[in-house]
Amino acid sequence: MDYVLQTNGLCKDYRNFKALKDLTMHVPKGSIYGLVGKNGAGKTTLIRIICGLQHPTAGSFTLYHASYGEKELSLARRRMGAVVETPALYGNMTAEENLRLQNRVLGLPDDSNVPKLLHLVGLENTGRKKVGHFSLGMRQRLGIAAALCGSPDFLVLDEPINGLDPQGIIEVRELLLKLNREYQVTILISSHILDELSRLATFYGFIDSGRMIREISAAEFERSGRKCMHATVSDVKILARVLDAKGVEYKVISDTSADIFGKLNITQLVLALEQEHCELLEVQEKDQSLESYFLALVGGDRNE
Amino acid sequence: MNKLFSASLVRWRKNWFFWLTLFGLLFVSVLSSWNYSLSAAGMAQAGLVRTLDNYFFSMAPYMGALFAAFISLFLSAEFADGTVRNKLIVGHTRSHIYLTDYLVCFGACLAYEGMWFLGSAAGLLWIGPFSMTGREVVLYLLAAVGFAASFASLFVLVNLFSGNKAMTVILSLAVWVGLALLAGAVYDRLAEPEWTGGMYYYQGTLQEVAPTPNPLYLSGTVRTLCSWFLEFLPTGQAQLMRNAEIDSPVRLILLSILFTAIVLWAGLQLFQHKDIK
Numbered sequence: 001m002d003y004v005l006q007t008n009g010l011c012k013d014y015r016n017f018k019a020l021k022d023l024t025m026h027v028p029k030g031s032i033y034g035l036v037g038k039n040g041a042g043k044t045t046l047i048r049i050i051c052g053l054q055h056p057t058a059g060s061f062t063l064y065h066a067s068y069g070e071k072e073l074s075l076a077r078r079r080m081g082a083v084v085e086t087p088a089l090y091g092n093m094t095a096e097e098n099l100r101l102q103n104r105v106l107g108l109p110d111d112s113n114v115p116k117l118l119h120l121v122g123l124e125n126t127g128r129k130k131v132g133h134f135s136l137g138m139r140q141r142l143g144i145a146a147a148l149c150g151s152p153d154f155l156v157l158d159e160p161i162n163g164l165d166p167q168g169i170i171e172v173r174e175l176l177l178k179l180n181r182e183y184q185v186t187i188l189i190s191s192h193i194l195d196e197l198s199r200l201a202t203f204y205g206f207i208d209s210g211r212m213i214r215e216i217s218a219a220e221f222e223r224s225g226r227k228c229m230h231a232t233v234s235d236v237k238i239l240a241r242v243l244d245a246k247g248v249e250y251k252v253i254s255d256t257s258a259d260i261f262g263k264l265n266i267t268q269l270v271l272a273l274e275q276e277h278c279e280l281l282e283v284q285e286k287d288q289s290l291e292s293y294f295l296a297l298v299g300g301d302r303n304e
Numbered sequence: 305m306n307k308l309f310s311a312s313l314v315r316w317r318k319n320w321f322f323w324l325t326l327f328g329l330l331f332v333s334v335l336s337s338w339n340y341s342l343s344a345a346g347m348a349q350a351g352l353v354r355t356l357d358n359y360f361f362s363m364a365p366y367m368g369a370l371f372a373a374f375i376s377l378f379l380s381a382e383f384a385d386g387t388v389r390n391k392l393i394v395g396h397t398r399s400h401i402y403l404t405d406y407l408v409c410f411g412a413c414l415a416y417e418g419m420w421f422l423g424s425a426a427g428l429l430w431i432g433p434f435s436m437t438g439r440e441v442v443l444y445l446l447a448a449v450g451f452a453a454s455f456a457s458l459f460v461l462v463n464l465f466s467g468n469k470a471m472t473v474i475l476s477l478a479v480w481v482g483l484a485l486l487a488g489a490v491y492d493r494l495a496e497p498e499w500t501g502g503m504y505y506y507q508g509t510l511q512e513v514a515p516t517p518n519p520l521y522l523s524g525t526v527r528t529l530c531s532w533f534l535e536f537l538p539t540g541q542a543q544l545m546r547n548a549e550i551d552s553p554v555r556l557i558l559l560s561i562l563f564t565a566i567v568l569w570a571g572l573q574l575f576q577h578k579d580i581k
Binding site for chain 2: 048051052053054055073074075076077078080081082084085086088089090091092093097100101102104105106107146147150156
């Protein structure tokens with residue numbers, strides 16, 4: 001697999017705090033890579049290092065096969081665009097002026113892309129309004145437009161849907177999907193809104209306490225996060241014995257409940273439990289969400 | 305670096321504070337020349353000849369405050385609003401970004417000095433010509449360019465210390481005030497006479513006091529070091545320029561180059577290792 005970005009044992013220390021600990025990740029070309037983690041897990045630090053805003057304490061990374069510290073990395077960075085945390089814009093300029101300025105920074109010969117980009121992010125009618133008077137959602141969208149000025153192959157977005165209203169979230173989602181599908185832009189996106197991320201991402205990286213705890217493709221996640229039955233019984237040990245006998249995969253949740261994976265004939269299960277003097281009290285079908293998968297991985301409280 | 309320069313020039317062109325202060329400076333400078341011409345005329349009536357030399361550079365000590373205000377407001381947007389990130393992300397090197405910021409700010413300082421000199425040149429009409437030679441005037445003007453370069457390097461460096469716009473402005477002005485006070489103190493100490501004494505009026509009679517050595521007078525190596533230190537500080541240079549007291553404009557220019565080089569190097573080192581939020 002061809003990777004746009006690979007990190008190898010990245011570490012970042014802030015005085016006594018270790019923000020990243022030996023973090024290794026792989027962003028496949030053409031993917032939408034969702035970076036999932038709690039507050040303070042190290043997502044933004046990782047993105048800042050990738051974007052050249054901060055230096056790693058140890059480890060390295062390669063961007064389009066250019067390694068950290070090599071001269072070629074500057075050239076590779078010209079293929080990327082990013083919005084890190086809050087959009088970086090000049091508040092005393094209009095949306096159009098901001099994009100024209102970013103074109104200058106990129107050294108583009110003309111500003112013919114500006115109307116198209118403003119239309120793409122739905123800001124074509126902002127006229128002479130200064131960015132300082134924009135709502136957070138408008139600023140987010142303009143930030144994405146600025147990141148797209150150089151027609152990047154790799155887009156890095158840190159919490160891009162923060163502060164957006166539901167309509168704005170849908171628009172940004174459609175925009176990102178369009179960029180990925182029609183223009184083959186690889187996207188690295190971190191977001192707290194896991195439900196929204198699950199609608200976009202084709203790969204996930206789960207990060208906790210500065211460590212990458214799992215990387216998984218959306219297809220693998222779908223397979224591993226298959227539907228299951230949540231069964232409540234009078235004695236989970238008997239249920240486990242019955243399921244073992246039937247060769248069915250399960251996971252014990254508590255003394256009285258378990259998640260059962262795969263197809264199962266309920267009548268046969270009830271009869272088998274009846275023979276062992278165990279009652280089936282309740283059965284619910286449930287999907288494993290990205291959120292529950294993440295919580296199962298990090299084993300923490302719901303604080304996202 | 306050309307791309308960064310082009311982008312910064314666009315921002316500079318759109319900066320209302322710059323244009324407001326630039327033309328404000330022209331107005332103040334012309335007004336000041338007219339005011340000095342009245343003063344010179346008054347002095348002439350009392351038999352004291354004052355030439356343009358005594359007035360032309362009188363605004364020098366205040367230029368630092370203007371440079372501090374403009375540079376801190378212009379550059380703090382880069383860090384406070386985070387727009388420097390847009391440059392780093394697309395592969396511009398930190399040294400190029402820093403040097404571009406410096407050059408643009410130095411350019412703005414030169415523009416301010418141009419307006420200051422333009423306004424002061426009105427004194428040619430009202431006060432008369434310089435008593436300095438043409439070469440001396442040119443050297444003084446170059447010395448002014450030198451302290452603009454020093455001030456620009458200093459305030460670009462100060463900009464790195466805070467990510468808050470208001471704090472950066474306050475910090476820059478505080479640095480200017482601090483250096484102006486330091487230069488003033490060194491200047492005053494160097495201006496102490498070697499001997500004290502003379503005539504004074506006491507109980508209706510004039511009394512003569514035998515001259516005694518002034519304990520505050522600096523001599524020898526200490527005096528030389530203090531003189532050089534005063535000439536090294538941009539605020540000291542401005543102080544000397546105001547009173548047309550520069551011993552060696554060439555030395556002053558060389559010290560400006562040294563100051564600028566040291567501060568630029570320090571700023572580049574700091575920026576290279578700075579974590580950008």
